[in-house]
Amino acid sequence: MKLNRRVFMGSGAAAATALAAPMAFAGGHGKPRVVVVGGGAGGATAARYIAKDSKGAVDVTLIEPSRMYYTCFFSNLYLGGIKTIDDLGHSYGTMAAGGVNVVHDWAVGVDRDAKTVTLAGGASVPYDQLILSPGIDFVEGAVAGWDLSSQNAMPHAYKGGSQTELLKAQIAAMPQGGTFAMVAPPNPYRCPPGPYERVSMVAHYLKANNPTAKIIVADPKPKFSKQGLFQEGWGKHYSGMIDWIGDDFGGGNVSVDPGAMTVTIDGEVTKVDVCNVIPAMKAGRIAELAGVTDGKFAPVNAIDMSTKADADVYVLGDASQQGDMPKSGFSANSQAKVCANAVRGALTGSRVFPAKFSNTCWSLIDTNDGVKVGATYEATDEKIAKVDGFISATGETAEVRKATYEESEGWYAGITADMFG
Amino acid sequence: MIALLACFLFPVQVSIREDGFLHRNRGTFFVLAAFFLTGMAQASGMGDPALGAAVFKKCQSCHQVGDQAKNRVGPQLNDILGRTAGGLGGAKYSKSMIQAGQDGLVWSEDTLDSFLERPKSLVAKTRMSFRGLKDPEDRANLIAYLRSFSKGSIGASNMQETGQGIDIKLDPSVLAMVGDAEYGEYLSSECLTCHQSSGSNDGIPGITAWPTEDFVIAMHAYKQKIRSHPVMQMMAGRLSDEEIAALAAYFSDLE
Numbered sequence: 001m002k003l004n005r006r007v008f009m010g011s012g013a014a015a016a017t018a019l020a021a022p023m024a025f026a027g028g029h030g031k032p033r034v035v036v037v038g039g040g041a042g043g044a045t046a047a048r049y050i051a052k053d054s055k056g057a058v059d060v061t062l063i064e065p066s067r068m069y070y071t072c073f074f075s076n077l078y079l080g081g082i083k084t085i086d087d088l089g090h091s092y093g094t095m096a097a098g099g100v101n102v103v104h105d106w107a108v109g110v111d112r113d114a115k116t117v118t119l120a121g122g123a124s125v126p127y128d129q130l131i132l133s134p135g136i137d138f139v140e141g142a143v144a145g146w147d148l149s150s151q152n153a154m155p156h157a158y159k160g161g162s163q164t165e166l167l168k169a170q171i172a173a174m175p176q177g178g179t180f181a182m183v184a185p186p187n188p189y190r191c192p193p194g195p196y197e198r199v200s201m202v203a204h205y206l207k208a209n210n211p212t213a214k215i216i217v218a219d220p221k222p223k224f225s226k227q228g229l230f231q232e233g234w235g236k237h238y239s240g241m242i243d244w245i246g247d248d249f250g251g252g253n254v255s256v257d258p259g260a261m262t263v264t265i266d267g268e269v270t271k272v273d274v275c276n277v278i279p280a281m282k283a284g285r286i287a288e289l290a291g292v293t294d295g296k297f298a299p300v301n302a303i304d305m306s307t308k309a310d311a312d313v314y315v316l317g318d319a320s321q322q323g324d325m326p327k328s329g330f331s332a333n334s335q336a337k338v339c340a341n342a343v344r345g346a347l348t349g350s351r352v353f354p355a356k357f358s359n360t361c362w363s364l365i366d367t368n369d370g371v372k373v374g375a376t377y378e379a380t381d382e383k384i385a386k387v388d389g390f391i392s393a394t395g396e397t398a399e400v401r402k403a404t405y406e407e408s409e410g411w412y413a414g415i416t417a418d419m420f421g
Numbered sequence: 422m423i424a425l426l427a428c429f430l431f432p433v434q435v436s437i438r439e440d441g442f443l444h445r446n447r448g449t450f451f452v453l454a455a456f457f458l459t460g461m462a463q464a465s466g467m468g469d470p471a472l473g474a475a476v477f478k479k480c481q482s483c484h485q486v487g488d489q490a491k492n493r494v495g496p497q498l499n500d501i502l503g504r505t506a507g508g509l510g511g512a513k514y515s516k517s518m519i520q521a522g523q524d525g526l527v528w529s530e531d532t533l534d535s536f537l538e539r540p541k542s543l544v545a546k547t548r549m550s551f552r553g554l555k556d557p558e559d560r561a562n563l564i565a566y567l568r569s570f571s572k573g574s575i576g577a578s579n580m581q582e583t584g585q586g587i588d589i590k591l592d593p594s595v596l597a598m599v600g601d602a603e604y605g606e607y608l609s610s611e612c613l614t615c616h617q618s619s620g621s622n623d624g625i626p627g628i629t630a631w632p633t634e635d636f637v638i639a640m641h642a643y644k645q646k647i648r649s650h651p652v653m654q655m656m657a658g659r660l661s662d663e664e665i666a667a668l669a670a671y672f673s674d675l676e
Contacts, residue, residue: 049610337607351607353604356659358611358655360652372651374651376655376656376659388655389655390652390655406624407624408624410621410623410624411614411625413617413621413623413624417617417618417619418617
């Protein structure tokens with residue numbers, strides 16, 4: 001049981017080693033080393049907190065291929081024309097200045113016996129504790145007719161950056177009265193309200209620029225996050241524009257033809273102008289390569305986000321299978337702080353405090369029409385378990401909705417400052 | 422609803438009654454009759470101080486005015502008319518408010534009116550996370566009320582402590598708790614997902630530089646669901662008394 005790892009290590013024959021462990025790191029090869037793979041909401045936060053709180057006592061390396069991080073959260077607002085792409089981009093320069101060794105490379109392998117991470121550039125980076133926060137990859141064959149080679153014709157735009165820009169350009173190039181299709185993902189996936197906020201923001205753009213255009217959503221789920229709030233908003237702001245086809249009406253029986261630009265829903269073929277395919281998701285590939293996944297995601301212990309497979313390897317955020325928390329940037333950031341506290345404690349003997357988790361997801365339906373859902377969570381032996389929660393109500397006043405949207409902007413500034421320093 | 426966001430985290434004021442519990446004061450404004458006519462006569466904008474007292478309820482979770490007024494989250498407002506912006510000793514101000522004062526901003530009826538309409542349009546980075554008063558009459562009435570606590574006003578010699586509107590039951594021992602600041606630092610990381618360590622007030626209010634007692638009371642007010650914000654009620658709702666004290670201990674150490 002990982003829960004009792006340190007207690008276990010402190011008992012019997014392992015006692016001497018365990019008690020000496022922090023010293024051994026210091027004596028053996030200098031400072032204890034933490035390697036973090038993936039510089040998003042989970043990884044960037046964990047790296048920054050360990051570096052900041054250990055005050056130089058822990059050597060922290062962040063491995064992230066991108067020079068600039070483009071947030072997936074708020075990318076729908078860019079599609080809607082409310083934010084610019086520059087609003088979403090964040091440099092890793094501040095993290096480097098904050099004491100994190102930022103390495104721009106791909107992690108392509110993990111040797112858990114030798115405790116090293118292999119980089120695409122050929123280097124091998126040793127670790128004492130490894131934190132994987134690789135986000136998501138897509139399940140091959142999840143949408144018939146679509147694979148990664150089709151992502152230019154039919155973008156997923158479910159990782160921030162170039163894909164988001166591509167989808168935006170395609171929407172702008174739609175002919176008047178054209179059709180935007182979305183193939184929505186099955187559970188579990190990153191950002192549960194994300195596809196529906198995207199539908200809202202695409203509708204927001206089309207209403208101003210292409211008011212006779214249509215939106216079709218093929219969804220393998222019978223219901224979705226904040227459904228009542230979104231459908232109320234769609235009726236209010238975009239009446240007649242959005243056709244959501246849930247699983248009850250064959251939304252899950254879907255295939256695409258990227259060459260012909262057609263979508264087939266329950267046997268009916270539709271020619272479309274833009275097709276946003278969001279396939280089923282799994283943990284980012286490095287988690288699978290490290291051998292810490294079981295099925296699509298990496299099972300972790302709720303108390304500190306360490307994997308069930310290896311007590312020295314932690315998985316944060318979307319790639320983890322932790323229990324009740326949704327896959328979101330907020331969740332990853334929350335998990336990262338619990339993990340950082342535990343990792344620092346294991347390496348330096350600093351105090352380890354009880355795990356506390358929280359999440360809030362804001363969504364924008366139309367200009368100044370923001371809604372939110374959130375919950376708090378605690379660690380149990382089995383999983384991260386929900387404690388308490390809330391959701392915006394239908395029929396709220398415009399003033400409340402505007403305040404909710406402004407709050408989401410405040411949150412964006414807050415979490416990005418918290419991630420990057 | 423105007424101050425929905427502004428009211429997230431603002432403290433409430435308490436006093437200890439004979440029953441040993443802390444209660445928010447439910448103050449009265451019987452002083453108003455005394456300066457009512459004078460206030461009317463002096464007001465160039467013809468604001469009504471009696472009506473302004475009601476408007477002031479939006480301010481009093483952060484500001485005090487009257488006999489016992491002290492600096493809390495915001496500066497006390499006695500003699501505000503004629504005061505240089507950012508110029509009251511012992512009060513906590515944003516750098517930009519102090520700069521505005523150095524650049525010559527003095528609170529007059531005109532400058533206050535403009536500030537109260539939309540605080541950030543006059544002082545862009547003010548700590549005052551209040552959305553503003555859209556209604557010119559509300560502003561005129563509020564300024565008339567504040568004028569009554571400024572020098573030369575009859576009200577100034579006849580002041581009463583201002584009161585507040587909500588009861589919160591808090592055992593004095595809870596308020597006296599000495600928190601574990603190191604635990605507080607860990608717990609505070611959860612706040613920082615939304616509240617910025619820079620103290621920025623954009624969209625989500627800053628929570629730095631608060632008087633410790635105000636912070637503890639505000640958190641308990643959320644926990645008891647007296648303050649209305651669903652996220653904060655949820656976050657505070659699962660914090661123990663010790664954890665709230667720990668957070669307060671950490672934040673009070675921050676500069």
